Amino acid sequence: MKKLIEFIPNFSVSREHDNETCEELIKVAESVKDCMLLDFQSDGNHNRSVITMIGTPEGIEEAAFLLCKKAAERIDLRKHTGEHPRMGATDVMPFVPLKGTDIGECVELSKRVAKRIWEELQIPSFLYEESCTREERRNLANCRKGQFEGMNEKLQLPEWAPDFGERKVHETAGITAIGARMPLIAFNVNLDTDDLQIAKKIAAAIRGSSGGFKYCKALGIPLEDRHIVQVSMNMVNYEKTPLYYPFEMIKTLAESYGVKVIESEIIGLTPAKAMLDCAAFYLKAHDFDCMEQVMEYRLLEGEE
Amino acid sequence: MKKLIEFIPNFSVSREHDNETCEELIKVAESVKDCMLLDFQSDGNHNRSVITMIGTPEGIEEAAFLLCKKAAERIDLRKHTGEHPRMGATDVMPFVPLKGTDIGECVELSKRVAKRIWEELQIPSFLYEESCTREERRNLANCRKGQFEGMNEKLQLPEWAPDFGERKVHETAGITAIGARMPLIAFNVNLDTDDLQIAKKIAAAIRGSSGGFKYCKALGIPLEDRHIVQVSMNMVNYEKTPLYYPFEMIKTLAESYGVKVIESEIIGLTPAKAMLDCAAFYLKAHDFDCMEQVMEYRLLEGEE
Numbered sequence: 309m310k311k312l313i314e315f316i317p318n319f320s321v322s323r324e325h326d327n328e329t330c331e332e333l334i335k336v337a338e339s340v341k342d343c344m345l346l347d348f349q350s351d352g353n354h355n356r357s358v359i360t361m362i363g364t365p366e367g368i369e370e371a372a373f374l375l376c377k378k379a380a381e382r383i384d385l386r387k388h389t390g391e392h393p394r395m396g397a398t399d400v401m402p403f404v405p406l407k408g409t410d411i412g413e414c415v416e417l418s419k420r421v422a423k424r425i426w427e428e429l430q431i432p433s434f435l436y437e438e439s440c441t442r443e444e445r446r447n448l449a450n451c452r453k454g455q456f457e458g459m460n461e462k463l464q465l466p467e468w469a470p471d472f473g474e475r476k477v478h479e480t481a482g483i484t485a486i487g488a489r490m491p492l493i494a495f496n497v498n499l500d501t502d503d504l505q506i507a508k509k510i511a512a513a514i515r516g517s518s519g520g521f522k523y524c525k526a527l528g529i530p531l532e533d534r535h536i537v538q539v540s541m542n543m544v545n546y547e548k549t550p551l552y553y554p555f556e557m558i559k560t561l562a563e564s565y566g567v568k569v570i571e572s573e574i575i576g577l578t579p580a581k582a583m584l585d586c587a588a589f590y591l592k593a594h595d596f597d598c599m600e601q602v603m604e605y606r607l608l609e610g611e612e
Numbered sequence: 613m614k615k616l617i618e619f620i621p622n623f624s625v626s627r628e629h630d631n632e633t634c635e636e637l638i639k640v641a642e643s644v645k646d647c648m649l650l651d652f653q654s655d656g657n658h659n660r661s662v663i664t665m666i667g668t669p670e671g672i673e674e675a676a677f678l679l680c681k682k683a684a685e686r687i688d689l690r691k692h693t694g695e696h697p698r699m700g701a702t703d704v705m706p707f708v709p710l711k712g713t714d715i716g717e718c719v720e721l722s723k724r725v726a727k728r729i730w731e732e733l734q735i736p737s738f739l740y741e742e743s744c745t746r747e748e749r750r751n752l753a754n755c756r757k758g759q760f761e762g763m764n765e766k767l768q769l770p771e772w773a774p775d776f777g778e779r780k781v782h783e784t785a786g787i788t789a790i791g792a793r794m795p796l797i798a799f800n801v802n803l804d805t806d807d808l809q810i811a812k813k814i815a816a817a818i819r820g821s822s823g824g825f826k827y828c829k830a831l832g833i834p835l836e837d838r839h840i841v842q843v844s845m846n847m848v849n850y851e852k853t854p855l856y857y858p859f860e861m862i863k864t865l866a867e868s869y870g871v872k873v874i875e876s877e878i879i880g881l882t883p884a885k886a887m888l889d890c891a892a893f894y895l896k897a898h899d900f901d902c903m904e905q906v907m908e909y910r911l912l913e914g915e916e
Binding site for chain 1: 618648650666710795855856859873874875876877878880881882883884887888890891892893894895896897898899900905906907908909910
């Protein structure tokens with residue numbers, strides 16, 4: 309069975325501000341052997357682009373280096389503005405085990421990439437998520453705090469030496485967060501009310517950080533054009549916290565406020581299993597075994 | 613994108629009665645290029661075995677002929693007993709479009725196989741399901757009526773000439789039904805009652821033949837060892853009649869009798885999409901697009 313890893317690097321650039329650099333990054337992503345570009349998303353307000361690609365561990369390792377190199381050549385963070393917090397031209401590089409591999413292999417891969425971008429490009433890095441060497445670096449937001457402009461000062465703090473590289477950001481390309489994590493699913497639930505407080509209270513109830521589901525991150529936000537509110541979630545381990553946990557909980561909590569769930573949205577890609585587990589739950593198909601009973605899994609298994 | 617067809621031939625033999633023939637059939641299924649054996653089920657009471665395999669159209673066409681040949685060499689229907697109705701050593705050969713192909717291509721393939729087994733093996737056949745040349749042959753049960761023992765008499769009737777071959781069964785291998793159909797999902801729902809009449813009434817309400825869902829076949833049966841009853845379904849077109857239609861209807865009908873749904877079962881294989889559609893429905897993810905958003909589909913697309 310061929311091993312497959314997902315790779316979702318974020319770059320501090322957007323089509324609106326510099327379309328040519330976006331095209332160059334896409335070209336690099338498409339050029340690497342045994343990799344496939346699945347998606348390219350660019351946001352002008354955030355001045356940020358996200359590549360989604362999959363490939364063999366070897367292919368993805370090479371693609372990560374080449375993309376980071378291209379971004380360093382073309383992006384000057386000193387001139388970068390945008391709403392999204394950032395600290396590097398390549399801001400963050402997550403590696404996700406998809407098939408025939410595990411989180412440990414992705415951790416090792418992330419460390420090799422971090423070493424190489426320091427040695428060959430002089431870009432320092434923090435290891436985050438499952439690759440982290442200190443617990444306070446697990447969370448990307450902690451690593452990025454201070455952003456590009458405040459990073460050289462932060463790097464002088466005893467506990468904030470980069471995992472690879474010196475205590476000084478690359479002059480134009482900054483510093484990068486690199487790590488392995490489980491697949492993340494962006495899952496939103498829209499509520500039939502314009503009362504933002506209800507969405508915020510429900511989000512607080514369901515997210516792990518305030519006592520809810522361990523692998524659920526959640527925020528209440530307004531959808532102003534539709535005059536409704538949304539519970540916006542990142543599901544960071546769909547195996548341990550399946551999507552139907554927060555969905556059912558949101559339904560119940562909303563009902564207690566006299567509010568209905570209008571719909572949900574899956575944003576971007578999801579592993580099939582996250583949805584198949586929901587189907588089995590709602591159909592009460594308790595003995596359903598995805599790996600054995602879903603035809604497409606058998607097809608994937610059969611690949612060389 | 614590689615074309616893939618599923619093939620699920622049924623043979624009038626079982627491990628209990630003739631294990632060696634079962635092993636020989638498995639050997640043939642495993643030997644054909646560009647095919648993969650997914651499953652072999654054998655039932656001693658029915659004295660019947662079912663192979664599930666997938667492969668390219670060319671591979672499956674060859675496998676169909678070779679399996680039919682092997683079954684004809686080894687099975688003598690004159691000596692066959694078993695609870696399941698049957699008319700051939702290879703009793704039925706359905707071809708199912710899976711990926712990169714459609715029902716029309718499977719119909720053409722089924723006709724080539726039917727022609728070849730007549731010309732080279734002198735086994736006549738009826739074309740059934742989507743391959744049928746007369747509407748009354750669409751249903752397998754109609755074709756098989758009279759079974760092996762009554763078939764020579766039936767073949768004399770003006771409307772029952774075989775589609776390929778003479779009006780006379782093969783002396784030991786009988787006659788075979790060959791056709792193309794959509795994937796079939798065996799889907800059962802267990803009810804918390806031992807009243808068989810309730811299962812029968814619900815089955816009658818939901819099945820297409822008596823006014824229910826067009827692509828749902830259903831029977832009410834007892835699960836005697838568990839002292840409960842089951843609505844046992846074949847979903848013959850999950851795109852047009854999704855699994856959650858009968859499931860929700862059964863829940864509602866059962867409730868009207870004061871009965872609860874205990875659980876459901878998917879028996880054997882299902883295309884992922886049948887389950888993904890259920891997940892999207894229950895999560896109210898109305899805009900969910902399987903082909904675009906499910907990672908594994910993207911992987912399958914990427915295959916040569």
